Amino acid sequence: MKKYITLCLLALSTVLVSCTKEDEESMAGPSISPSNLKFTVTQQPGHDNVVMLNSQTEGSYIPFWEFTGGFSKRKMDTINLPFAGDYTIRYTLYTQGGPVADSTNITVSENDREYFASPLWSLLTNEQEGKTWVWASDIPGGICHGNGSGEATAPEWWQNGIGYLTEQGVQADEMTFDLNGAKNYTLSHGGNARKALFELDTANRTLKIIGSDISLGNKVTYVIVKLTANELTLAQQGDGWRNIWMYKRKGFNY
Structure with a gap:
């Protein structure tokens, strides 16, 4: 196209x-x-x-x-x-x-291998094919959203799981990243898909959504706390505190 x-x-x-x-x-x-x-x-x-x-x-x-x-x-x-x-x-x-x-x-002919050389691109997006992330609500302990200290890698103080997500109506939300012609981001909520764009800073390990946000997000530039083939943890970094969102690859079970 x-x-x-x-x-x-x-x-x-x-x-x-x-x-x-x-x-x-x-x-x-x-x-x-x-x-x-x-x-x-x-x-x-x-x-x-x-x-x-x-x-x-x-x-x-x-x-x-x-x-x-x-x-x-x-x-x-x-x-x-x-x-x-x-x-x-x-x-x-x-x-x-x-x-x-x-x-x-x-x-x-193809996406620029040099431009997308950092493995973070592939881990987040699965490149042109795309990757979908969902709440890690089946993580041991069931806590996947909340906040904690400035270096926290999981919620420590305010801790939420599937019950809170269901109360907020976001338990089935999905977010998809792909590199098919652009840095595409799609948030699926309540049967509707909202398309937007994203920026990934591989050097500083940050993620910014342009034209949308993550579920229960605060429209900030998020710190990537963890990113593997199956797990993604994002944080809003404060002065001595973090708000934390924990996701898993759709189809992956703990």
């Missing part, structure tokens, strides 16, 4: 706000024709996530490149597209008479 991104261009917005309808009607056309646009988009052999952009149009024009996940104003630039898929690279020049643009399509 082709991915398109529409970026807000500050320069273009300024022109649209300041120009009247009469100004637009009297404005001359672009000072260069689309047929005279010259540019190349080249993928690195053997690592086609790396893409080289090269503006070759004659003149002192400043190019504007648009692609999924970002933009560039450089005449020559190298970008990284970490996800497999079909992409449109749009090339625009802004002239005194207005913008003129062209585009080209490329295909990235």
Whole structure:
């Protein structure tokens, strides 16, 4: 599936706000024709996530490149597209008479192994196939949510299990992470699936949900206390305390 991104261009917005309808009607056309646009988009052999952009149009024009996940104003630039898929690279020049643009399509064959080199990516998401996590309510002792001291790895003070989760109506909630075209996150609750995105900081071992949250979450950046093939423990880190959420891989039993 082709991915398109529409970026807000500050320069273009300024022109649209300041120009009247009469100004637009009297404005001359672009000072260069689309047929005279010259540019190349080249993928690195053997690592086609790396893409080289090269503006070759004659003149002192400043190019504007648009692609999924970002933009560039450089005449020559190298970008990284970490996800497999079909992409449109749009090339625009802004002239005194207005913008003129062209585009080209490329295909990235697989997710970038270098970008996703940390094992945390695979452990959390099972990569493109995805991984679903549920409450670890059958953990020995049955306590999977609560809080504790600043270094706690499980609830110590306020301790909750399946009874509390059922009272809150979240006992059957599921959350799925995958790397199929983006950093996708889905929260399933009450028969409804809410799709969002996530960011994983492998160096600092933190997880942030963008556009949603975890069940009974506090919309913060969560510390990854534990992440294995079968277990995930997240925490909201405070000053001398932690709120804790404990999950297991769907299908895994203690």
